[in-house]
Amino acid sequence: MTDSDRVTLYYNHHSRAVGTRVLLEELGAPYDVRFLDLEADDQLKPDFLAVNPMGKVPTIVHRGAVVTEQVAVTIYLADAFQGAGLAPAIGDPLxxxxxxxxxxxxxxxxxxxxxxxxxxxxxxxxxxxxxxxxxxxxxxxxxxxxxxxxxxxxxxxxxxxxxxxxxxxxxxxxxxxxxxxxxxxDRVTNRPAFLRVAKTTAEIEAARAGHGRAG
Structure with a gap:
């Protein structure tokens, strides 16, 4: 995959964007995370509203295209990285x-x-x-x-x-x-992709808690 295949994911670990991150892991897709602090209203600041006027995550950018809405993001990514086999192709009975x-x-x-x-x-x-x-x-x-x-x-x-x-x-x-x-x-959330994202979430929470104690 080339750099043009990289997905930018606007993300918070207490949002529906978790599902998008799990999907990216399942697909083996290259991606970068742009963390939005929802408590600081990052999602309502001009920089992000210029990307998604709704001020919501998940929002992704891929090959210059902005895709919002969780259902659309799910369909788009599984088709964009069809090689992972997570989306039946058009013509497949499924x-x-x-x-x-x-x-x-x-x-x-x-x-x-x-x-x-x-x-x-x-x-x-x-x-x-x-x-x-x-x-x-x-x-x-x-x-x-x-x-x-x-x-x-x-x-x-x-x-x-x-x-x-x-x-x-x-x-x-x-x-x-x-x-x-x-x-x-149990079958779904014990898959490696889910566990990796859960580990990342725990690390974010621990870092934020540590920052709070230090302050």
Whole structure:
């Protein structure tokens, strides 16, 4: 790979950008991290807003193109580094299910979880991007229970997206870690890429804690 293949990742370890970093590790893609201190509102400063006016991460830059939105970033990177085999190619029968589950995470699952957590009244079915929270959650849990991965025997970038999302959501108590869900998360989050990013996160936290004591 050449320098032009390097990905710039705007990142914070307490954000959805963790999933993007795990994916980059899984892909073996060359990348540089630009850390944004969310507590200092780095994401709202002019330099970053010039890249992503939404002031959100993950945001990547690759070959001069800015890509935002977690679902788009997942699809883009897995296709850009196709050699890693984490994205079924166009024409592969698994391509449709792969895109379905990636889109489902952002367009249905996250809004449903937040509606349930905030105890918001669901929108009328005809206006909602998902059926209702319970149906949405049951849909993904039923698929996961079939295992071992979202595409059956094939691990893909969709599992990276869902693995990080569900790991966080269960840690915060927004979803019960059932035996089937726990087994899925164990399979995904014990992969070397996840463990490397978890180690990096622990190192960042330790460094920040040490800096605080020194001050």
């Amino acid at each position: 391509r449709g299910p792969y895109l379905r589950w990636i889109a489902f995470e952002g367009s249905c699952f996250e809004p449903a979880i937040m509606d349930r957590y905030l105890k918001r009244e669901p929108a009328p079915r005809s206006m909602s991007p998902f059926a209702d929270p319970d149906t949405t959650i049951r849909t993904i849990l039923d698929r996961i229970a079939e295992g071992p991965y979202l595409l059956g025997e094939r691990f893909s970038a969709a599992d990276v997206l869902w693995g990080v999302s569900l790991d966080w959501i269960t840690r915060f108590g927004l979803l019960e870690r059932t035996p089937a869900l726990g087994a899925y998360l």
